[in-house]
Amino acid sequence: MFGLLLFVPVAVAAWKFYQFARHPKDAPLRSVTLCLVTAVASYPLAMPATSKVSLIADHGTAKLAQNVLLLGTAYFLLCFYLYSADERAGGRRARREAGVVLVVAALLIADAATVPHDVFIGSFSTADMTIPQVAVFYGLAGAYPTYAMTVAGRWTRLCARQSSRPHSTGLWMAAVGMLAMAAACLVRAVMVLIRWAGGTVSHQLMAVVAFCLAVAILLFVVGITYPAVRTRITSARLWLRHRRDYRRLAPLWQLLAEAYPDNILKPSSDDPRETRRARGTHRRYYRRIVECRDGLVDISPYLVGQEDEGALLDFAPDELADRLRHAVEQVGQGASVPRRVIPLALSHGADQDSDVRQLVAVSEALSSSHSQSS
Incomplete structure (x- = not known):
């Protein structure tokens, strides 16, 4: 005692x-x-x-x-x-x-x-x-x-x-x-x-x-x-949650990085200390969110036709995941779609956590559909 x-x-x-x-x-x-x-x-x-x-x-x-x-x-x-x-x-x-x-x-x-x-x-x-x-x-x-x-x-x-x-x-x-x-x-x-x-x-x-x-x-x-x-x-x-969500966002990030590799952010300098800081859990987490959002902005014109463009924000994560896979294939084939950029996977909340939950839902839908197709 x-x-x-x-x-x-x-x-x-x-x-x-x-x-x-x-x-x-x-x-x-x-x-x-x-x-x-x-x-x-x-x-x-x-x-x-x-x-x-x-x-x-x-x-x-x-x-x-x-x-x-x-x-x-x-x-x-x-x-x-x-x-x-x-x-x-x-x-x-x-x-x-x-x-x-x-x-x-x-x-x-x-x-x-x-x-x-x-x-x-x-x-x-x-x-x-x-x-x-x-x-x-x-x-x-x-x-x-x-x-x-x-x-x-x-x-x-x-x-x-x-x-x-x-x-x-x-x-x-x-x-x-x-x-x-x-x-x-x-x-x-x-x-x-x-x-x-x-x-x-x-x-x-x-x-x-x-x-x-x-x-x-x-x-x-x-x-x-x-x-x-x-x-x-x-x-x-907070560290554990960021680490968990970082891993859960991996399927979405990998798909978008395949289509737009230039969106992957690099360390701002060659300083070894900056490189070590860039490997921290929180920095990698926020960097992955930004990279996912940039990729979704770039790929959004490939996802819809003129007839359903207005309903894009209402798509369920499973439907959006299927369209994302198809859109990445179009990008890989060099298809050109001049339509305007459309916001994707936006949450109804005003905070970042709600936004991340929506991205995670789409990412998990991608992982689930890939497992089923395998």
Whole structure:
């Protein structure tokens, strides 16, 4: 279960790192990438004590590293919003926030250095909060993330209200995740005060809070990447549809290319990069549509006589396919037909998809009639 939960943040962080490698000067992207990297690095250590991975956190050094990483997560999250709003002014605010984070991190390190290393061994639930340094460590470690997550969560909520789907969906998920992280840190701070004063908090409650913190981090990661994932899924569906329709248009394209080979479009230059781009699925798809339409325009005068020219647009795909085969034979024999050009296989819709569906219907009719004749 933990491996599945960890896979999503790791995959998202890797994807953002890839994007940042392509656009290294993008300050908001750099901030969100570093935010995800630090969150992923701290994520295994945020699991409750029942997790096998929490054994890593049984060392004081790892505990310190976990909390410093969470400080970095909160800081870089703030930077993302600061740079997104105004890169120049945001840069000045980011430098001031960096100073605060460095001071908090230095205080954590100094605090941990004043007590024996073994007082930090164990989880939050087993730490002895009656030791002042331990109480200060956990209280201080949660203070800045609570502030940063609250501010960022409020900004995200405002953005979500003003955005449309799918961006609003992802923003709401991220806002809930950040506010939940802030709430979990705040609850943990209250627990620290209670235990420092000599009170007790049930281990079950502390385990629930720790698990909620881990889930909140996961929800935040999923939320900020949801629009990009949704866009990728939509792009993949479009790619598959274009690839499928490209193949379905092959019978019509081959017939028209046989009659009018000059209509086949060639790459606009000899540049190898342009040639590679021309081989892309989308370019080949649109090129095939244009070539089919050009061929139909050229062959249209051969399809009808004077008596049925007006009814040509009403022909069924099967009838039009039969006439196309006959017309290609006439073109091959050098027949000359001076009649005007007539539009063919036009759909009743105004969008390109309707037009393509009509071309595909004619192409499939050609393929079906060829199979029957064979």
